[in-house]
Amino acid sequence: MLLAKHNTQVTRQRLVSRSWSWGPLNGTPITTSFYFGEDGLIKNYSHENEHSWLIEDGVLHIFNKSGALFWLFEIMFLGDDRLTLISRFQNNAPWQPFFCLSENAAAEPMEADEPAASGEAIRLVIWDLDDTFWEGTLAEGPVTPALEHISLVRTLNERGIINSICSKNDLAIARSILENLGIWEEFVFPEIAYAPKGAAIARIIENVQLRPETVLFIDDNIGNLNEAQYYTPKLNVAEPGIIATLLKDSRFTGKPDPQKTRLRHYKVLEQKAAEKSAASGDNLKFLRDSKIRISFHDDIEAEFPRIHDLVNRTNQLNFTKNRWPEDIDAARAVYHEEQKRNFVSYGGYVKVSDRYGHYGICGFYFVILDVCQHFLFSCRSMNMGVEQFVWNRLRRPEINILGEVISDLNIAVDWITVVPDADAAEGDDGTAHNLSICIRGACDMWMISNFLRTRAETKEELTFAWEGWEICSLPRIIALHEELQDSANQEIIKHLPGMPPNRFDSDIIAGTSDAYVLSFSQESFHGLYRSRTTGMILPMGHFSIGHMQAVKTDYTSVPYAEIEKNGIIGISAAQWAFFQQEFEFIGGFNEALFTADIEKVFSILAAHRKPVIIIGLNDSVGTDTAILDFFGIINRIVRPRAAHFGFHYLDCRDFVRGHDDLAPDGMFGGPHYARKIYAALSDAILHCLGWGG
Numbered sequence: 205m206l207l208a209k210h211n212t213q214v215t216r217q218r219l220v221s222r223s224w225s226w227g228p229l230n231g232t233p234i235t236t237s238f239y240f241g242e243d244g245l246i247k248n249y250s251h252e253n254e255h256s257w258l259i260e261d262g263v264l265h266i267f268n269k270s271g272a273l274f275w276l277f278e279i280m281f282l283g284d285d286r287l288t289l290i291s292r293f294q295n296n297a298p299w300q301p302f303f304c305l306s307e308n309a310a311a312e313p314m315e316a317d318e319p320a321a322s323g324e325a326i327r328l329v330i331w332d333l334d335d336t337f338w339e340g341t342l343a344e345g346p347v348t349p350a351l352e353h354i355s356l357v358r359t360l361n362e363r364g365i366i367n368s369i370c371s372k373n374d375l376a377i378a379r380s381i382l383e384n385l386g387i388w389e390e391f392v393f394p395e396i397a398y399a400p401k402g403a404a405i406a407r408i409i410e411n412v413q414l415r416p417e418t419v420l421f422i423d424d425n426i427g428n429l430n431e432a433q434y435y436t437p438k439l440n441v442a443e444p445g446i447i448a449t450l451l452k453d454s455r456f457t458g459k460p461d462p463q464k465t466r467l468r469h470y471k472v473l474e475q476k477a478a479e480k481s482a483a484s485g486d487n488l489k490f491l492r493d494s495k496i497r498i499s500f501h502d503d504i505e506a507e508f509p510r511i512h513d514l515v516n517r518t519n520q521l522n523f524t525k526n527r528w529p530e531d532i533d534a535a536r537a538v539y540h541e542e543q544k545r546n547f548v549s550y551g552g553y554v555k556v557s558d559r560y561g562h563y564g565i566c567g568f569y570f571v572i573l574d575v576c577q578h579f580l581f582s583c584r585s586m587n588m589g590v591e592q593f594v595w596n597r598l599r600r601p602e603i604n605i606l607g608e609v610i611s612d613l614n615i616a617v618d619w620i621t622v623v624p625d626a627d628a629a630e631g632d633d634g635t636a637h638n639l640s641i642c643i644r645g646a647c648d649m650w651m652i653s654n655f656l657r658t659r660a661e662t663k664e665e666l667t668f669a670w671e672g673w674e675i676c677s678l679p680r681i682i683a684l685h686e687e688l689q690d691s692a693n694q695e696i697i698k699h700l701p702g703m704p705p706n707r708f709d710s711d712i713i714a715g716t717s718d719a720y721v722l723s724f725s726q727e728s729f730h731g732l733y734r735s736r737t738t739g740m741i742l743p744m745g746h747f748s749i750g751h752m753q754a755v756k757t758d759y760t761s762v763p764y765a766e767i768e769k770n771g772i773i774g775i776s777a778a779q780w781a782f783f784q785q786e787f788e789f790i791g792g793f794n795e796a797l798f799t800a801d802i803e804k805v806f807s808i809l810a811a812h813r814k815p816v817i818i819i820g821l822n823d824s825v826g827t828d829t830a831i832l833d834f835f836g837i838i839n840r841i842v843r844p845r846a847a848h849f850g851f852h853y854l855d856c857r858d859f860v861r862g863h864d865d866l867a868p869d870g871m872f873g874g875p876h877y878a879r880k881i882y883a884a885l886s887d888a889i890l891h892c893l894g895w896g897g
Contacts, residue, residue, distance in 0.1 A: 214262050214280060218287065222307050223530070226254075229290060229302040235527045238305065241324075249525070250607025264289055264305075275303065308530055324417040326365060326440065326455045330408060331357075332423035333371035333378060333396075336444045342373050342381075349385055356450065357390050363458025364466045366412070369394040370404050370421065370432075392470040393477070401428045402435035409436060411477050412470060413586045415520075422446060469584065472561045492619040495559045496588055499626040500597075500658030502552045502883045508536060510565045511553055514580060521591055522580035523613075525606040539570075546572050547867050547876055548647070550654035554594055555626035556585045562627050567594060571654075576603045586610075589617035597622075597658055622659060624895070639893065642711040644677045645723035645819070648875065648882075652721070652819070655886035659895075663711050667726060671774035673702035674745045676726045679801035682712050682808065684740065693740050699782045701775040702744055712805065715812040719893055723819040724802075724838050725875060731759065732794060733787040741790070741797065748772055758789040793834075799841050806849045816851040817892050818842060819885065822860045826874025835874070852892040859884055 219240040226238040226249065239247035246254050246266070255269040266275040277289035287307040331337045331353075340347035357367045368391055371378060375396040382388040393411045395404035401423070409419055416438040423429050429441040450456050461467075480490040504511060512535050516527050528535035543549065551570030556563045566585040570578040579601075581591045592615045595601075603613070643653045644665040653664050665677045687693050688708055697703055711717050730743035748770045749762055764780045809816050820843065821835035839856075846853045859865070859881050860874075867876035 214259060214264055214277075214287070214289070216259055218307075219257075219259070219264070225306040225308060225529075227303065229304045235525065266291075277305065324415075324440075324455065325457070326420050327414050327418040328366050328368060328409075328412055328420070329357075329360060329450075330368045330370050330405060330419065330421040331391075332421075332425070332428065333369060333373060335424045336422055337369075338381075342378060347381070353447065354385060354387050356447065357387060359451065360456065360458070361390055361464050361467045362460070362462050363456070364461035365456060365458045366467055366470050367391050368408050368412070369396060370401050370408065370423075371396050372398050372401070374398075389471075390467070392467070392474050400431065402431040405432045405439065406435045409439070411473065413473070413583055416440075420446075469561075469563075476558075476560050488619070491589065493559075494588075494619070496590070496620045497557050497623045497626045498590060498593065498620055499555045499623050500552050501555065501625075502550075502655060502879075504539075504551060504553060504568075505536075507553060507565060508532070508539075511568050512536075514565070514568050514582060515578060518580050518582055519607075520583055520610045521586065522607075523591075523603050523605050523609050524576055524579050526578055542570060542572070542577055543879070548573050548650070549577075550651065550879065551578070552655075552658060554581070554590065556588065556590055557626040558588070564627070566590065569594065569598065571598065571601045574601045576601050579603050589615065589620060593617040593620045599657070624659070639719065639895065640717045641889075641893075642717035642720045644710070644712065644720070646676065646726040648725055648877070649721070649723050649819070651877075651879070651882040652886050652889070655883050656721075656889065659886075659890065663717055665710055665712075669747070670704040671702070672747050672749075672772055673704075674729060674747060675702075675704060675707065676729055676743065676745070677710075678726065678730070678743055679724065679798065679805045680732075680741065680743050681708055682710055683801040683804045684708060684742075685713055685808075687738070687740050690738065692738050693735070696735055696737065696740065696786060699779060699786075700742075701779045701783065702746065712808055715814070717814065719815040719817065720809055720812075721817045721819065721889055722805075723821070724842060725821050725835070727793050727798060727838060728834055731757065731792055732790045732797070733759070733783075734790050735786055736788060737786060742787070746772070760784045760787060760789050795837065795841070798838075802842060802845055806845055806851070809851075810849045815893055816846075816849070817889050818846045818851055818853045820854055820856040822856045822874045822877070824857055825860050825862060826866060828874055832874050854885060854888055854892075859888075 220242055224238040224240075225235070227234040235249045238249050240257055241247045244256050244258060246257060252269045253274050254266055256267045256271075258265050258267075264275075264277040265273055266277075268274045275291040277291040279290040281288045281290075289305040290302055291304075292302055334341040334343075334347070337353050338347045338349050360367055369378075371394075373396050375394075378396050379388060379394075382391070393408045395401075395408055397404070405421055409416055412419075416436045417440070419436075420440040420442060421429065421432050422442050422444060423432075424444050426443070429443070433439050433441055476490075476494065479493075501507070509532060512528060512532055515522075515535075516530065519525075528538050543551075549570070549572040551568070553565050554567035554569075556566040563582075563584040565582075567581040567590060568578055569576060569580075579591075579595070581594075585591070591611055592613050595603075595613050596617070640661040640663060641656060642663045642665065643649050643656065646667045650664070650666050653662050653666070656662050667674065667676045669675070685708065688697070697707075712720065730745035732741055733744055734741045744759065746759075749757065749759060749767070749772070760783070764777050767775050767780060806816075820839050823832050823836035823839055826832055843853055843855075860877060865878050865881050866874065867878055
């Protein structure tokens with residue numbers, strides 16, 4: 205049904221009482237938690253083009269940060285009692301897109317740092333004592349408890365709304381009275397002293413780590429209220445007359461918490477703040493003494509409700525703010541689409557604990573092609589260094605930060621320990637955070653490394669591209685180590701293209717890692733070339749030479765004109781001429797050479813007396829029979845030799861049993877697996893090393 209331009213369906217009350225989905229017409233929503241604040245500002249979504257709003261003649265106007273009109277919602281539809289508003293871009297852009305606001309069914313309960321649909325939900329009430337919480341002035345004589353106020357504090361805590369005190373009184377006397385009333389433990393971070401209230405209230409808000417907009421201060425003295433707002437301008441203040449209406453006020457609806465888990469959480473923060481103060485302001489010492497432990501987990505589906513809540517509710521430590529639909533099944537479908545977007549992606553959630561308590565799931569990340577789709581953390585882990593530690597542990601993937609966050613990721617953190625499960629008792633920490641693992645192989649090992657690097661220190665020796673050359677971590681490269689000590693071979697290498705710095709370096713030679721994990725899925729990628737001078741055999745393969753068929757193309761027969769024609773960089777005419785004169789093509793995969801190389805690599809590894817784990821290849825599940833047959837040859841060569849040297853061998857048939865175990869990336873031939881398989885392989889690797897699994 206098309207509504208008229210001035211239809212009364214578009215009212216201020218309707219806008220502020222619901223959350224909205226915002227995005228291009230017929231496109232994926234940018235956010236599903238778009239709010240209109242009572243103060244005329246956009247909430248829960250930060251962009252320079254959508255900053256403030258007003259309704260004029262029944263039409264919604266949205267303005268940018270400069271105050272210019274950016275959207276004018278003159279087209280309106282009403283269906284299933286949900287309103288949809290549509291606007292064209294207002295600044296005469298040539299593309300003239302349409303964007304829409306779609307009314308969500310209802311506002312959902314929110315995390316502590318999220319704006320409410322109608323104004324701001326109150327998360328903390330700060331009470332004055334004299335003539336506010338109780339009747340009378342303590343310094344002038346006996347006071348009379350207000351039993352309804354005691355009951356109110358308990359009720360607020362059961363709604364997840366915490367309570368504090370700011371009072372000019374003697375702490376020992378006031379505390380004694382509150383303890384006798386059985387209410388002292390219902391308050392957190394009390395500031396009771398003969399001192400100015402403005403600074404005291406600012407300290408309370410800082411300690412509880414909430415925004416002032418979500419805090420209410422009640423006091424019978426107007427001067428105290430004005431002072432508090434002077435120090436904290438966005439603080440809500442009120443006289444005691446508000447107390448009788450609190451439970452009926454929509455800002456105090458809260459979220460059912462009969463066990464008072466939020467109160468317990470803030471009691472932990474209170475204890476931590478006290479010990480931090482006792483550390484004489486040395487925050488670094490305090491953090492180290494806190495014994496912060498985190499664990500990484502990849503069973504996202506099992507914890508999806510909590511992760512869904514984090515994605516849609518967190519703000520202060522949500523760097524990406526890519527929201528999911530409020531409906532959990534729809535959210536799960538969006539997450540699955542994110543997974544399918546690219547094979548080279550991974551994700552997980554983070555648990556946090558310290559010597560003060562366990563905080564549960566506090567973070568979530570999902571990375572596609574080294575760019576964070578999601579990177580967010582709960583306020584429970586605020587100021588602990590968790591987000592910085594996780595970002596560095598993930599090797600600093602790119603983050604396109606949306607909106608404001610209250611954390612700087614570029615801080616070095618060395619006070620956090622990685623454990624198998626942060627929810628476990630402190631004595632069950634394990635030692636994987638000190639374990640260094642060298643991982644060598646193709647893109648399949650890159651995926652395994654994504655899971656391992658969150659639980660151990662990893663050294664990745666993986667396939668990469670360099671000026672179009674595919675630089676693979678083949679056994680041949682290790683086997684050449686001794687030959688490359690010869691000055692004649694060193695001189696040959698200097699004149700060749702496709703040789704990045706440190707091309708022949710490997711920790712397999714250095715032996716500094718605690719364990720080694722190897723796979724051999726890339727043996728068919730290259731042609732082999734033998735030096736006519738020294739007999740040295742090199743693998744070489746380029747993406748753009750010979751139409752990407754390196755094994756079938758003899759590069760010594762490719763004229764330099766084709767190099768120029770294809771615009772290939774990093775190869776001079778002199779280099780190409782030297783390569784063609786110095787080397788002869790001896791074909792692709794050579795079973796005898798590969799076998800000899802494996803023997804040499806395994807002998808070097810065995811001499812280190814370190815754990816070695818070989819990942820077998822999938823030779824049974826998939827549609828590309830040529831790949832499966834080739835992988836069968838590799839397995840036939842590698843497996844018995846791994847057994848001879850006493851290495852661990854993970855048989856792929858124990859993990860990949862059907863097509864559902866292959867990656868949904870259009871390559872169902874067999875080389876790429878579903879993420880669950882890489883997760884299982886990483887667990888098996890840690891189990892072989894005596895940790896986790």
